[in-house]
Amino acid sequence: MKLKLITTILVLGLGITSILSGCNSTSVATKSENKADLSNSEVKNDSSNETISNETISNETISNKENENKVEDSQKVSDTTKEKESSKNLKEKSNEYQLVSKDYSKNNVKINYPEIKNSNNNEKLKSINKYLKECALKVLDDYVKDDPNLEKVNLNVNYDVKFKNEKYISIVYNGEVNVKGTAYPSSIFYTTNVDLESGNIIRLSDYSNVDDILNKLKDSKNIKVIAENDELAAAQKDFILNIGNDKLINMIKNADFHKVNGKIESPKEGVYSYLYKDSVVISIKVNHAIGDHAEFTLIKK
Template structure:
C-alpha cells in the first residue's frame, strides 16, 4: 500500500506540471465582460510562483487592490519555509477555481523541496477574495466551523488531483478517511491558514494526509448540504463590474 501511495504522489507532481503548462498557454484568456487573467511570476533564488493578475476592469482602483491581494497571498506561500528560504526549491502554479460577482478563488499547487529534507512536499494554498469588501477570506468567515462541518467534510465528495492521483480508484480513500482525527480536523479548520476554495456548487476544503498519499486531500461539500452554515454564498459573474 505504501508503494502505491508513493507512486500516486509522484504522479501528482507530474499532473501539476502538465496542468500548469496548459494554464500558462491560456493565461491571457478573456472572461466575460472584458475581464482577463494574466500570469505574473514571483522569483527568488530557486523559488518560482506563478499567480494571476486581473486586467480589463472599469474600476482601476478596485482592480489594483484585488491584484495586490492576489500577489500578497501568492508571496505568503513561502512563509512556512521562512527559515529555509536559502535551501528551498519551490515551483508553484495556479488555477482559477471560481470567479463571481462577489468572490474570486485562486488555487495554488506548489512543489517544495528543502535541501537535505527526507522528501519533497506537495503544498496546496488558495486565495479567496471578497470582491466587495476587498479582503482575503478565512474559512471561518464563509462557513460556520464546528463539528457539523467536520462531519460534512468526511462525507463530502473526494476531489481527485487528476487521473494520476485518485485515492479512490487506488483503493486508498477509505483508509485515508478513517485516519482523520475529528478533533484535529476541527482545530485545523479554525486555523486562519486553512486551505479551501469555492466552485460553482461546492465549498472544497483541504486537509493534511500522509506524504505517501500526496500530503493533502480535498473534499467538496455542496452549498445545499451546508445550508445555513454557509455564511457567504458565491454569486454570478455577470455582476463583477
C-alpha cells in the first residue's frame, strides 16, 4: 500500500516537472520569436530610414541640379544682356560725332564750313567731309569765271547747323558778297543736307514728298515766313503765291546740291531746303528789294 502511494507521488512529480519544462520551453521560444520580430522590425525601420534618407539625398541632388541650371540660365541671360548692351554701346559710340570749324581764305574771300569727326575716321566720313567742303565752296563758281584770282570779290560766309541727329545733318550758309563795280552787295544763302548713314548729300525730294511741299507752299494759311519784319514777310509770301504750280513743282524737285557724275552741282533755280526741329524750310531766290532770298517754314506731319 505504501509502495503504491510512493509510486503515485513520483509519477505526479515527474508529470509536474514535465509540464513546467514545457512551459519554460514555450516561454523561451516566445521570447526568441519576440526578439526575432523586434530584430526584423529594427531592420525594416533601418531599411525604411535608409530609403527616406536616400530619397532626401536624391531630392537634394535634384534641387541642387535645378539651382545649378537656374544659375546657368541666369548667367546666360546676364551674358546675353551684356552682349546686347555692349553692342548697343558700340553702335552709339560709332554714331557719336562732333563738328569742327574749317575755313577757306583767299584775298577778301572767307568761307567757314564744318567738318565731322568721330571715333571711326573711316572712308565714309572722309567722303562726307569732302562733300561738305565742295558744297561750301561751290558758291565761288559764280565769281571765278570772270575773276579767277578773286581779286574783285569781297565775300564772307558763315555756317549754322540747323539740325543734326544720328541720321541727318542740315547746314545753312549765310553771308554777303560785294563785287567791285556792282551797285550794292547781295545776300548769299545756301544749304547742305547729308545722310550720315549712306554718306551722301541729299535733296528735298529725297526726304520729303514734293507734291505735299507744293500744296503747303500754295496754302497761304500754312506758310510761315522767316523775315525781319511783317512787311517783308507779306511781300515774300505774295511772291511765292504768284509762282505757277508747274514752275514751282520743278523748282522743288530740283532743289539743293546734287551729284552729277561724282561732282557737286548747284540747283538751277537756286532753291534750297533744310531740316529744322519738326519742320522743313524752303529757301527761294526773290528780288533784291524784298531780301534776295525768302525762307518758308512748313510743319512736317
